[in-house]
Amino acid sequence: MKLLILFPCLFLLITSFGPTSGLLGRIKQGKETWGYVKVRDNAHMFFWLYYTTADVDYKLRPLVLWLQGGPGASSTGIGNFLEIGPQTLSLENRTNTWVKQVNLLFVDNPVGTGYSFVEDPALLASNNTVIANDLVAFMKGFLAKVPEFQTVPLYIFAESYGGKMAAQFAVSLNKAVLQKKIRCQLAGVALGDSWVSPVDAVLSWGSYLYATSLIDSAGLTKVNNKAQEVSDAVKAGKLGPATELWGETENLIENVTNGVNFYNILKEPCRANSSNAIASHTSHIFASKNQEHLYNANVGQFSAVLDALMNGPIKEKLKVIPQNVTWGGQSQLVFKALAADFMNSAVKNVEMLLNTTSVKVVVYNGQLDLIVTSLGAQKWVENLHWAGTKPWVNAVRKPIDGPSGATLAFSKSFKNFAFYWVLNAGHMIPADVSDTALQMMEEIVGLKAH
Structure with a gap:
C-alpha cells in the first residue's frame, strides 16, 4: 500500500528477497x-x-512517531522497511536505523492505509480534520496500552502528504492535552518534504526544472502556464478540478523532461506506464483516467516491491491482522476519498503551532526533490504569519558537516522554528542519505548539539 504524489521509483533502492521460507527467524x-x-x-x-x-x-529516549504520505501510503511498510526501521526490505539489519537512538512508532494512517482498515468505505477520511481527529483518538488508545510513554517526549516526523496531516494533528493533539483529554508530552513536529502548501510546490516546479537544465525557456513557459491553472483553480475554490490539473501538470513535466524522476531528479526516470500492468485492475475505482494514471505511477511501484513481504512473512509474524485484511487493500479507496482535499493548504496549522504553542516546529527538505522543492517550501515558510518570520529569514544559516568535513546540509533556526536544507537527497531523505537523516533527527530531538 502506498500512494500518490508521495513515493518514488524505489526499485533502485531495493534489494530483492527470495522465497519466504527462512525469513521469519x-x-x-x-x-x-x-x-x-x-x-x-x-x-x-x-x-x-x-x-x-x-x-x-x-x-529516557524520545518517542518518534512516523507518518507516511500518499495519502494512503503505509508507515509500517515504506517508512519501516524502506527508510528508517531496524531492518531493510531484505530483512537485513539497517546500519542507520533510528531505533538506535529513539523509540520508533509507525502508524498506518489514515484508516484504510497499510494494515489499518474500515469495515465500511463510508468511514474513510475525506479531509484533514477527520485524519487529525482519528490520530488523536489513536494516541489516546495507544498511550492506554503503553502508559509509560505518557511522560516521554513525543516528536512527530512526517514525510510528504504526511506533513500536511501532521501539522493539523499536532494542533489537535496539543488542544487535547491542554483540555486534559489526553496525557502526552508533545515536544515537536518535523515536516519532511511536506505537502503543506501544494500551490507553492506546484508554482515552483518550472523555476526548479529550468535552473537544473531539465527544461528550456519554452518548457518553462508551458510548465508555468499549467501550474498557474492549478493555482487559479485553488483560489476559485475548485479543489477537485485543481487536483486533476495538478496531475495534468505532472504529466506535462514528464513529457517535456523525458520522464524526470519526481522524487529525485538525478535518479533513473520513473516511467508511468511501467506500473499500469500492476494496478490496471483498479481502473473502476477512479473517477478519471488521469487519477488512475497518477495512482498507478506512484503506488504500483510499491505494490510490486512490498506486497509480497507485507502480505507474506510480515503478516504471518504479526498474527493480529484479520484474515480478510490485506496490506494496502484499501489504499486506492483512501486516495480517492481524499482527492478533493488534496490541494488544500495546511499552512494555517503551522502558523497556529508557532503562534500559540511552544512546540518545536521543523521543516526539512531534500535538495533533489521535485515534488516538494526547497524553493516552494521556502516560499510558504518566508510568508508565515508569525512574529518570528523576519528574524528567522535574517538569521545565519549554519552548515552541517559530516565526518570527512563535507557539507551534508544547512540549517537555520529562530526560537522554536528550524529549517533544514538536506543536500544530495530527494523526496525520501532517509532512503537517499541515511547518515544525514539520522544526524538531523538526533539534533531535532535534542540528542545532539545543534
Whole structure:
C-alpha cells in the first residue's frame, strides 16, 4: 500500500528477497510490539512500535512517531522497511536505523492505509480534520496500552502528504492535552518534504526544472502556464478540478523532461506506464483516467516491491491482522476519498503551532526533490504569519558537516522554528542519505548539539 504524489521509483533502492521460507527467524530485532486501536466504530488503526536499542532505559529516549504520505501510503511498510526501521526490505539489519537512538512508532494512517482498515468505505477520511481527529483518538488508545510513554517526549516526523496531516494533528493533539483529554508530552513536529502548501510546490516546479537544465525557456513557459491553472483553480475554490490539473501538470513535466524522476531528479526516470500492468485492475475505482494514471505511477511501484513481504512473512509474524485484511487493500479507496482535499493548504496549522504553542516546529527538505522543492517550501515558510518570520529569514544559516568535513546540509533556526536544507537527497531523505537523516533527527530531538 502506498500512494500518490508521495513515493518514488524505489526499485533502485531495493534489494530483492527470495522465497519466504527462512525469513521469519530473521525478522525480530530488539523489543517491539504492535496492534490495533479503534479510532471510531468500525475504523481500526494499526501501529508497530520498536523500543530503542540504545544502551539506556528506553523511557529516557524520545518517542518518534512516523507518518507516511500518499495519502494512503503505509508507515509500517515504506517508512519501516524502506527508510528508517531496524531492518531493510531484505530483512537485513539497517546500519542507520533510528531505533538506535529513539523509540520508533509507525502508524498506518489514515484508516484504510497499510494494515489499518474500515469495515465500511463510508468511514474513510475525506479531509484533514477527520485524519487529525482519528490520530488523536489513536494516541489516546495507544498511550492506554503503553502508559509509560505518557511522560516521554513525543516528536512527530512526517514525510510528504504526511506533513500536511501532521501539522493539523499536532494542533489537535496539543488542544487535547491542554483540555486534559489526553496525557502526552508533545515536544515537536518535523515536516519532511511536506505537502503543506501544494500551490507553492506546484508554482515552483518550472523555476526548479529550468535552473537544473531539465527544461528550456519554452518548457518553462508551458510548465508555468499549467501550474498557474492549478493555482487559479485553488483560489476559485475548485479543489477537485485543481487536483486533476495538478496531475495534468505532472504529466506535462514528464513529457517535456523525458520522464524526470519526481522524487529525485538525478535518479533513473520513473516511467508511468511501467506500473499500469500492476494496478490496471483498479481502473473502476477512479473517477478519471488521469487519477488512475497518477495512482498507478506512484503506488504500483510499491505494490510490486512490498506486497509480497507485507502480505507474506510480515503478516504471518504479526498474527493480529484479520484474515480478510490485506496490506494496502484499501489504499486506492483512501486516495480517492481524499482527492478533493488534496490541494488544500495546511499552512494555517503551522502558523497556529508557532503562534500559540511552544512546540518545536521543523521543516526539512531534500535538495533533489521535485515534488516538494526547497524553493516552494521556502516560499510558504518566508510568508508565515508569525512574529518570528523576519528574524528567522535574517538569521545565519549554519552548515552541517559530516565526518570527512563535507557539507551534508544547512540549517537555520529562530526560537522554536528550524529549517533544514538536506543536500544530495530527494523526496525520501532517509532512503537517499541515511547518515544525514539520522544526524538531523538526533539534533531535532535534542540528542545532539545543534
